[in-house]
Amino acid sequence: MSTWNGVPYVSQKVMDKRTRTAQRRRESLSRERIIEASIEILDSDGEVGLTFRALSDRLTTGPGAIYWHIDNKSELLTAACDAIIACTVDVPVVGMPPEAVIRALALSLFDTIDAHPWIGSALTRSPGQMPVVRILERIGQQIRALHVADEEEWPAVCALLNYIVGVGRQNAANAQFTRARDLDRSAFLGSVARTWSQLDRKDYPFTIDSADRLQLHDDRADFLAGINLFLRGLRLSA
Amino acid sequence: MSTWNGVPYVSQKVMDKRTRTAQRRRESLSRERIIEASIEILDSDGEVGLTFRALSDRLTTGPGAIYWHIDNKSELLTAACDAIIACTVDVPVVGMPPEAVIRALALSLFDTIDAHPWIGSALTRSPGQMPVVRILERIGQQIRALHVADEEEWPAVCALLNYIVGVGRQNAANAQFTRARDLDRSAFLGSVARTWSQLDRKDYPFTIDSADRLQLHDDRADFLAGINLFLRGLRLSA
């Protein structure tokens, strides 16, 4: 069963058939159910927890049955990611100025990736495909509304998109790094800060001074500050 | 043999002994030689090509011998990444204004990640560790030289760092995606553009209009444009 990302992937005919044959299993296997179960596993056990064994256990089936509905693991991750991004990107827009919408959109994405760290890597894995395109489109519409110079439009959207996804991914990596070592956030930051402060001041003056700030800093606030820097730069050019 | 990233990892005593026992193998195995061979494999066959089998074949030894010098694959990737970043970050600074140094630094990193796509993911994998700290320090010093408001300094450095690494990673993912499908860059962009232009204009007006620009755009120029947006925003605040 082949599909294009994010676009309705089952024809109406197939859908009807599947509904009628629901008795084959108590709950018939379907792409939706597989993605749903994948998201549950990803949220509870992280990216490493999603194996075809764990997945077929949860769905009480074998790996072969899953492969009937899904091409491979990469596609599964992208689809799971898209299912969540599709909701995230649906942020109220009514009558807000473009810059406010961009801020809201960015924060919404930040919070979502924070809640589902595995999304970060999934987003990078599938360039030009649905989940990223959803974000691209929303940002693009708002940048257009800002009436930036024509030749600045595309680079600006690219930069924002890359920044948002980039920070999200980094946050995800931090979370994963922390989880893998059975630490919490402050313990993780503490250990990094300790390492930094032991560096040679001659070579790493800035990093050493940053060790303290690192422990106090607020990821979300820093993220927003970066967005604001972008927006300020854009305003100056317009 | 345990080590802290990037800091000299063999005591002088051990080093001496190893030099003396070079006859054990024609070329004695060492952390350096392993990292060197890893970089060669990574550059020629990409991240998926670096397996312990391929590595021990190239070094004509077994996996066990490698594990005597290296803790695990993740550490190996970080070390290989650091070996390259250490050179990359060493960009001439003499008498250039801070903004110019930042631009040079950013472009140097962009080009390096472009030449060694595997660096992109390696950078994200090890938050707070050596390769990233090298970049953090260089950017931090330049932002300091810009005399930004104190509370803006850290967020600005964070944003720049995340942007640079984020774009680098995305570029790497594109390259990997392209390579995995045996395409070249323009073929890849072409297929994405084709997909985009088949979207529903009602929902994706911006993306559809971007399909053409996508094929013509220059990654490096767009990257630099993003850097400039940042710098402009910073200038406005100072």
Added chain:
DNA sequence: GTTAAATATGGAACATCATTCCAGAGATAT
């Protein structure tokens, strides 16, 4: 209503990977 094809299932098998184990070789220290 019977039959042939299509759809769907799940368990076994396969190839590959990172990693561990271990028997032993070479060098050093006593």
Added chain:
DNA sequence: ATATCTCTGGAATGATGTTCCATATTTAAC
């Protein structure tokens, strides 16, 4: 000379993504 440490490399382990296939169920054709 003997015991200890350093280092090697091949074999074994366990887990993974993916493929294969025998089988069951449903649909389409006659």
